[in-house]
Amino acid sequence: MARLSYAEAACAALERAMRDDARVVVLGEDVGRGGIFGQYRGLQERFGAGRVIDTPISEATIMGAAVGMALAGLVPVVEMRVVDFALCAMDEIVNQAAKARFMLGGQARAGLVARMPIGLWSGSAAQHSQSLEAWFAHVPGLAVVAPATPQDNYALLAAAIACGDPVAYLEHKELWSLAGEVAEDAAVPLGRAAVLREGGDLTLVAWSRTVHAALEAAAQAQRRGIGVEVIDLRTLWPWDRDTVLASCARTGRLLVAHEAVRVGGFGAEIAAEVAETLGIRVKRLGSPRIPVGYAKPLEDEARVDAARLLAAIESFG
Amino acid sequence: MARLSYAEAACAALERAMRDDARVVVLGEDVGRGGIFGQYRGLQERFGAGRVIDTPISEATIMGAAVGMALAGLVPVVEMRVVDFALCAMDEIVNQAAKARFMLGGQARAGLVARMPIGLWSGSAAQHSQSLEAWFAHVPGLAVVAPATPQDNYALLAAAIACGDPVAYLEHKELWSLAGEVAEDAAVPLGRAAVLREGGDLTLVAWSRTVHAALEAAAQAQRRGIGVEVIDLRTLWPWDRDTVLASCARTGRLLVAHEAVRVGGFGAEIAAEVAETLGIRVKRLGSPRIPVGYAKPLEDEARVDAARLLAAIESFG
Amino acid sequence: MARIRAFENAAEEASRGGVSAFGAAAAAAEVRVRGPLHLSTGQEAVAAGVCANLAPTDLLTSTHRGHGHSIAKGASLERMMCELFGRANGTNRGKGGSMHIADFSVGMLGANGVVAAGIAIAVGAAHALRLRGERAVVACFFGDGAVNRGPFLEGLNWAAIHRLPVLFVCEDNRWSATTPTAAMTAGEGALARARGIGVDGLAVDGNDVFAVDAAAAALLSEVRAGGGPRFLHAVTYRIKGHVSVDAAAYRDGKEVARALENDPLALAAARLGETEVRRILDEAQAEVQRALQVAAAAPWPDRASAYADVQDTGAGRWLG
Amino acid sequence: MARIRAFENAAEEASRGGVSAFGAAAAAAEVRVRGPLHLSTGQEAVAAGVCANLAPTDLLTSTHRGHGHSIAKGASLERMMCELFGRANGTNRGKGGSMHIADFSVGMLGANGVVAAGIAIAVGAAHALRLRGERAVVACFFGDGAVNRGPFLEGLNWAAIHRLPVLFVCEDNRWSATTPTAAMTAGEGALARARGIGVDGLAVDGNDVFAVDAAAAALLSEVRAGGGPRFLHAVTYRIKGHVSVDAAAYRDGKEVARALENDPLALAAARLGETEVRRILDEAQAEVQRALQVAAAAPWPDRASAYADVQDTGAGRWLG
Ligand SMILES: Cc1ncc(C[n+]2csc(CCOP(=O)(O)OP(=O)(O)O)c2C)c(N)n1
Numbered sequence A, B: 001m002a003r004l005s006y007a008e009a010a011c012a013a014l015e016r017a018m019r020d021d022a023r024v025v026v027l028g029e030d031v032g033r034g035g036i037f038g039q040y041r042g043l044q045e046r047f048g049a050g051r052v053i054d055t056p057i058s059e060a061t062i063m064g065a066a067v068g069m070a071l072a073g074l075v076p077v078v079e080m081r082v083v084d085f086a087l088c089a090m091d092e093i094v095n096q097a098a099k100a101r102f103m104l105g106g107q108a109r110a111g112l113v114a115r116m117p118i119g120l121w122s123g124s125a126a127q128h129s130q131s132l133e134a135w136f137a138h139v140p141g142l143a144v145v146a147p148a149t150p151q152d153n154y155a156l157l158a159a160a161i162a163c164g165d166p167v168a169y170l171e172h173k174e175l176w177s178l179a180g181e182v183a184e185d186a187a188v189p190l191g192r193a194a195v196l197r198e199g200g201d202l203t204l205v206a207w208s209r210t211v212h213a214a215l216e217a218a219a220q221a222q223r224r225g226i227g228v229e230v231i232d233l234r235t236l237w238p239w240d241r242d243t244v245l246a247s248c249a250r251t252g253r254l255l256v257a258h259e260a261v262r263v264g265g266f267g268a269e270i271a272a273e274v275a276e277t278l279g280i281r282v283k284r285l286g287s288p289r290i291p292v293g294y295a296k297p298l299e300d301e302a303r304v305d306a307a308r309l310l311a312a313i314e315s316f317g
Numbered sequence C, D: 001m002a003r004i005r006a007f008e009n010a011a012e013e014a015s016r017g018g019v020s021a022f023g024a025a026a027a028a029a030e031v032r033v034r035g036p037l038h039l040s041t042g043q044e045a046v047a048a049g050v051c052a053n054l055a056p057t058d059l060l061t062s063t064h065r066g067h068g069h070s071i072a073k074g075a076s077l078e079r080m081m082c083e084l085f086g087r088a089n090g091t092n093r094g095k096g097g098s099m100h101i102a103d104f105s106v107g108m109l110g111a112n113g114v115v116a117a118g119i120a121i122a123v124g125a126a127h128a129l130r131l132r133g134e135r136a137v138v139a140c141f142f143g144d145g146a147v148n149r150g151p152f153l154e155g156l157n158w159a160a161i162h163r164l165p166v167l168f169v170c171e172d173n174r175w176s177a178t179t180p181t182a183a184m185t186a187g188e189g190a191l192a193r194a195r196g197i198g199v200d201g202l203a204v205d206g207n208d209v210f211a212v213d214a215a216a217a218a219l220l221s222e223v224r225a226g227g228g229p230r231f232l233h234a235v236t237y238r239i240k241g242h243v244s245v246d247a248a249a250y251r252d253g254k255e256v257a258r259a260l261e262n263d264p265l266a267l268a269a270a271r272l273g274e275t276e277v278r279r280i281l282d283e284a285q286a287e288v289q290r291a292l293q294v295a296a297a298a299p300w301p302d303r304a305s306a307y308a309d310v311q312d313t314g315a316g317r318w319l320g
């Protein structure tokens, strides 16, 4: 058990995976100096430039080369800096990595972990602030992970590296410095949600940074007499349908909240699925369908914070 | 009024737009010879190689150059052949075109029409069969259009070229040869759905090729005593919420069907929105979350046909 | 080369409403090649000449026009034909078809439906060989149209800075679909472009299998010696249309006639004896006929297999 | 150059917890530059030398490190500083910030947060100029890191086949974020790479504003004469870290010391008189101070403006 930041936790998971499995390699821009968020700190010193590979600014080829490495037996962890730049590698992620195993009739697979940080990052504006988890969940072949805590970032990164499938691994840029206790032996399987707070009146499903706003809003709601059950989905594909449905069946109300744009966000999938299955009342909260502006008031307009969540909770009446 | 194929209708709309507005240009691979689906036939002969521009195989730069052209005052119609190849130009569509006007504070806009055909195309397998409309609907700044008939392909392409915004214009590859009557003066505004068949028991919302399967299933359902109202959404963003909600309020049941993968498809958005707003029963039908296989039985598994639709309609009980 | 030619001819016929030998009923019953087919007819010398210098442990990536590369690398004609017919015992179990044929058992990592996408995959595979301490090399085929896509620059640069064991082969058939590539390509050609990025190599008559063989041998020995990537520019011609249904009426008749005179099989035959050539052609023909028979009778994949080999994580939730 | 230097220094200070002159209260009240700031300190001669040869009707695209280009092209320091402060009267109404500054009134089409993305935009703008029959040209700035991204190949090729009026300017500061670019770049350098793609040009000492000016003038006169695109490789140095918060401790002290000796402002000053230089610097300083004052007092954009200028089609449905 150690107190680590979200970035350090990922680093520790990676170090352990690289120690245990010689097939695991890291590739991406600036990884040799530890990555611009420190999320690879010390790894090149420890494992050498052969396994922690600095690359040119060539996102398409970073991802495409990772596919080739995976087909040839390695397990690449691919650094994309922010998901916005991964847009330069979309063919490689979707047409090549995700579909390889299927198209090849199972002859090989492109197991790799693509680290593509999502979310607002104060003052970074429209090309450095997107949350695109819904895109990846829509693509057969990909698993999608979005951890909210240092513990989960440790355990889920380990699980993602071990799973053998291509994984869209979506850390949140405003969580890098968040500190917390991390137990090395606490395994978190992909696809399992965490019930972070129990409550009988409403089920609130969130992931990534929005989990923290959800917990804050739930505490405030409690003081107003509303019992909110907070579920951190953690993995978006596959998502933990059983846990969510069981909670919803108890509370009879669902609110899904995420920082991604509301229209076409993954909240729609969960809300639709729950409405279809249980016929209960559902609501969604997400960013308005606007790019993220630079100025603070504009940026704030795209933020899903506790106040908005509380308003949505209360709107169920 | 003339009888045209879906491809010819688009061609005719383009010809008229180019005749009426000197700013309209076409660029893409093989457009000079009429495009590989004949959807640009005769245009280069008519308007010259200056305005119907053959390009290298450089999807990223085709789309990026179109952004530059638009910022400098032209109205580019951009050929991407199939949406699968547009994955090579995702940065240019999402980070550049969609967000330009906002990021620039309104100084200019990247009005362009990106033709990115979607859908199955018999025997073309996983890299030529995707339907990614949900992705584009999730991106602020983009309009999203998916016509199902020659008439709509004519009128909506004209509207898309005229609208001044970047438009994801998604024709369906298996509709190119579909013939129908086309009236040149029938304007179809973006954002307006068409009620193609009335019915009191269930609202069936579809778009693109699935509209035809929906009409077939509705006719079959009628014979079993179920009145299905079929709505062709036509534009996915903005989608015609009023028409859909009004219909749903009458029928009390919604089924949304699309060929795109069900998980994270745009059906989830509509179903969730309707469930949130009206609290009625909703269901979705889409492709299973699998890549499209080459062999016919595999390909068929990804097809949303009338039989599946009928089964979904009847499952409401 | 003879096996490639025989395979392409048979596949072409089988894509046109069925194999005539099997009759109309067979055609109606989908006893035929599905989907678009990019034939390498006329380009056989590039595949044969390069792959003659590869060991089974060497790897290869290909393009949408990849039958020849697969055959030259040693893939089974029978399993390839089954794949084109969409059958369960195809190389890819009927999931890939012509544009995705792969045979990992002979180091063939896959055709690709996206122009230039194979380049990064080849580079990554070579990088993996290096890291795993293996001595094999990777041959990376692509068309002349691919030199205008970004991955060409990125992939060559990557291979060069890491001195990876890759032979890049530009199979220059002068056309990119319906567009003459020269009109779309600036500079002094593919090799000059490669050199500008830091990868040296040779240009060769791609219809002369002996010349291709010699050039590939020379370049591959440099690659195998640790000299880093090399580039082979092989000029050839696409005798057929871009895709099986393309009559290619947009081409100049003289250009095509010249190409037919320069047929790589005829050029090679001129250097072998008449009887030897006949024997090779007959054998190839017979092998392909057997492959057709097997493919036509082979089982379809069952629908359940559409859910197999998608991914393990969350397997079985696909309808959710 | 002096105005750029003064602007960068002021912006840098204002990004570090606020402008000291305004006190702690101001800092707390967000009277400061928000977000990451890529300073062009030390690279001023490239921007100034190239843009001295551009008319207001000429166009320009830039990078994440674009303040200098904007200023040299004639953008208002005041409105730029307002943008950095995220104010409603910024060049982009507070919506873009440092990485998206644009001023269409002087032909500055925008910085860009994506490395190399400006290249295709520049090429498209030049294509539009051609089609509209306008005589202007486009200057396209990018860093040394950008030559390893696919759009570099695609954009140069496109400009060359169409003989478009573009001056490509590679502003080579030897670093790509925290990585020395040389280690990641194969071949004989940016100009050789451009030549391989079919775009010729010149290499120049990018810290010598007179040399940059002369080279840009020569190349631009060829471009304006219809000769097609040209390439300028300007070698300079990034005196600061990659981004305002980066102390750049990973660099060799000697390398930085050498660069400081080679400061473009000092080099230029040596060729102008002492008093002239003082006057220029003082004026620039005063102008920047006024800009700071204006920016600090400028209004915030109201929240409703977050919904403006997204798109017209379906406007007003953003919450739906
Ligand atoms: C990225 C991408 N863009 C476009 C296409 C459509 N397309 C398929 S083959 C082809 C021409 C390729 O020309 P070349 O690379 O010379 O190969 P050839 O067909 O001549 O063998 C095109 C444009 C594609 N498959 N991928």
Ligand SMILES: Cc1ncc(C[n+]2csc(CCOP(=O)(O)OP(=O)(O)O)c2C)c(N)n1
Pocket (backbone or CB within 6 Å): A029, A057, A059, A081, A085, A088, D038, D063, D064, D065, D113, D114, D115, D142, D143, D144, D145, D146, D147, D173, D174, D175, D176, D177, D181, D238, D242
């Ligand atoms: C496509 C893309 N990849 C990565 C980044 C992150 N990034 C921002 S600046 C930079 C270094 C760019 O180096 P160079 O082009 O030399 O410009 P410089 O910063 O030296 O001015 C990187 C990697 C980005 N913005 N876009």
Ligand SMILES: [Mg+2]
Pocket (backbone or CB within 6 Å): C143, C144, C145, C171, C172, C173, C174, C175, C176, C177, C181
């Ligand atoms: Mg070709």
Ligand SMILES: [Mg+2]
Pocket (backbone or CB within 6 Å): D143, D144, D145, D171, D172, D173, D174, D175, D176, D177, D181
């Ligand atoms: Mg640099």
